[in-house]
Amino acid sequence: MTSNQPSGIRLQNVSLMLGTKQFRFDCELPAGAITAITGPSGSGKSTLLNLIAGFETPESGKVTIGSANVTALHPSQRPVSLVFQDNNLFAHLDLATNIGLGIHPSLKLSAEDGKRISGALERVGLGGYEKRKPGTLSGGERQRAAFARALVRERPVLLLDEPFAALDPGLRQSMAGLLLELHRETGNTVAIVTHDANEVRQLADHALFIDHGEITLQAEIEVFLMRRDVPGLTEFLKL
Numbered sequence: 001m002t003s004n005q006p007s008g009i010r011l012q013n014v015s016l017m018l019g020t021k022q023f024r025f026d027c028e029l030p031a032g033a034i035t036a037i038t039g040p041s042g043s044g045k046s047t048l049l050n051l052i053a054g055f056e057t058p059e060s061g062k063v064t065i066g067s068a069n070v071t072a073l074h075p076s077q078r079p080v081s082l083v084f085q086d087n088n089l090f091a092h093l094d095l096a097t098n099i100g101l102g103i104h105p106s107l108k109l110s111a112e113d114g115k116r117i118s119g120a121l122e123r124v125g126l127g128g129y130e131k132r133k134p135g136t137l138s139g140g141e142r143q144r145a146a147f148a149r150a151l152v153r154e155r156p157v158l159l160l161d162e163p164f165a166a167l168d169p170g171l172r173q174s175m176a177g178l179l180l181e182l183h184r185e186t187g188n189t190v191a192i193v194t195h196d197a198n199e200v201r202q203l204a205d206h207a208l209f210i211d212h213g214e215i216t217l218q219a220e221i222e223v224f225l226m227r228r229d230v231p232g233l234t235e236f237l238k239l
């Protein structure tokens, strides 16, 4: 999350084959908005996120973030931060070090970095947790720490792959609230993969529906929630 200008994301005629599955994506995730990526299991939601993050490379087509063509860039060179369902914290490192990895993979942290880390922990409700190991935290606290790591990176794009799926419903609600607050503060471009129609209603400004590797609807949230003519969408929204 960042002081930089937020950047819109665009996939133009992107195609990719994984095993026997073909994916074709043509879409736009507006700058500064929260876009929900939805669709049935196995439809290609994580694949779309991986193409934006750079963990997958298209066979043809182009991925741009802001004005930059990032199609051939390594994940570390892209202006993105990531939060996954299983938060990816290193069990043997304390939280300050885990979060510091978001700033410098080399772990050479300055006093200034230390202040940023403490500030990010404070911001997500984990003030004073610098020396705690991930194993001593609850699932919700670990996910807050993963958000703190994304915060210190100060990147204009935040990519979330089912970040709250492992949490119980009450905690999901409070984490969704935290995400909304952080988004209001940073104005970042956010893409969130979710199975949860309530999360879409609560968080998203814009949404995509993917079916069998293709985007069958992309729309502002008010329009997305009203459409009844897209196969599978009504079932997803549990209408």
Ligand SMILES: Nc1ncnc2c1ncn2[C@@H]1O[C@H](COP(=O)(O)OP(=O)(O)OP(=O)(O)O)[C@@H](O)[C@H]1O
Binding pocket: 018, 019, 020, 021, 039, 040, 041, 042, 043, 044, 045, 046, 047, 048
């Ligand atoms: N590296 C790969 N090799 C072969 N098949 C793959 C690979 N990665 C993904 N797939 C297949 O592509 C399809 C889409 O996968 P993806 O993870 O993008 O779906 P998803 O919509 O995120 O699913 P879920 O909601 O179940 O997490 C799945 O059938 C998956 O098995």
